[in-house]
Amino acid sequence: MAEAKREVSLVLAKLKEEATPEKIEEAITEYAKLVNVIPAMNSFHWGKDDSAKVNLHLHEGYTHIFESSFDNIEGVKEYEDHPDHAVFEKLLLSCTEKLLVITYQPTIVNLQK
Amino acid sequence: MAEAKREVSLVLAKLKEEATPEKIEEAITEYAKLVNVIPAMNSFHWGKDDSAKVNLHLHEGYTHIFESSFDNIEGVKEYEDHPDHAVFEKLLLSCTEKLLVITYQPTIVNLQK
Numbered sequence: 001m002a003e004a005k006r007e008v009s010l011v012l013a014k015l016k017e018e019a020t021p022e023k024i025e026e027a028i029t030e031y032a033k034l035v036n037v038i039p040a041m042n043s044f045h046w047g048k049d050d051s052a053k054v055n056l057h058l059h060e061g062y063t064h065i066f067e068s069s070f071d072n073i074e075g076v077k078e079y080e081d082h083p084d085h086a087v088f089e090k091l092l093l094s095c096t097e098k099l100l101v102i103t104y105q106p107t108i109v110n111l112q113k
Numbered sequence: 114m115a116e117a118k119r120e121v122s123l124v125l126a127k128l129k130e131e132a133t134p135e136k137i138e139e140a141i142t143e144y145a146k147l148v149n150v151i152p153a154m155n156s157f158h159w160g161k162d163d164s165a166k167v168n169l170h171l172h173e174g175y176t177h178i179f180e181s182s183f184d185n186i187e188g189v190k191e192y193e194d195h196p197d198h199a200v201f202e203k204l205l206l207s208c209t210e211k212l213l214v215i216t217y218q219p220t221i222v223n224l225q226k
Contacts, residue, residue: 007163010123010178012215032222047217050120053186054193058214065123065217073166080167100213101171102125104160104178109145 003108006042007070009079012062012100019095024064027095030088031066038082040075044068062100076103116221119155120183122192125175125213132208140208143201144179151195153188157181175213189216 015024028046035044045067051059070076079085093099128137141159148157158180164172183189192198206212 008160012213029222029224032224036224043221045219045221047121047219050186050189050216050218051214054189054216056193056214056216058212060213062213062215065215065219067219073163076163076167080169099171100125100173100175101164101169102175102178103163103167103169105163106158106160106178106180108156108158109142111142111145111149 005072005105007073007076007103007105009068009070009076009101009103011066011068012060012102013064013066013092014061014097014099015063016095016097023095027088027092028066030091034068034079034082034084034088037084038079040070040078042069042071042075060100061098073103073105118185118218120186120189120216120218122181122183122189122214122216124179124181125173125215126177126179126205127174127210127212128176129208129210136208140201140205141179143204147181147192147195147197147201150197151192153183153191155182155184155188173213174211186216186218 032044035041047065049059049063051057070079145157148154160178162172162176162178164170183192
């Protein structure tokens, strides 16, 4: 079965140690709200790094993962250029020590010949 | 609507410049095959970094993204400890310059009060 094409934007963040739980929760909530105000943004998920639970230490210090999905790369552009994204970005950066942003089109490998 | 819980393992790789397209294709195909041999592994997607298309340069040089999903963190452990994973890992590392591995439980923010 063919999957619908989509473009995923991944943000890996190392949050500042001094960022309070309230500030972190605010940043995540504001991030999630973008789904409602930016039409191109289809979904938003987040999670904390679980590497320690599997004894892996290849996470380069990143503590939080944010995943947004779009129909295509044009949607990611629309999102990046949206004024509400700029406002949110300031908030996220205020509690972030380092950030990695990468976008890709998730593709399944068809193993059948 | 509540989503089913799952654990996602993300691998960001910077592939070696000297890695041939054939070698890269072999690594991706072998990665995908693990879905069929490791029961805990539910899905596999991959894609190339599209940062340049949105004029973003925060990808830290990573060129490829691999996403595997599992029912829970125990599934990730089962995967990490599987002998076929060890064989595949050698292959991937042979064409990789640097690697970031992070695992998380994707969570939706419920914006309703």
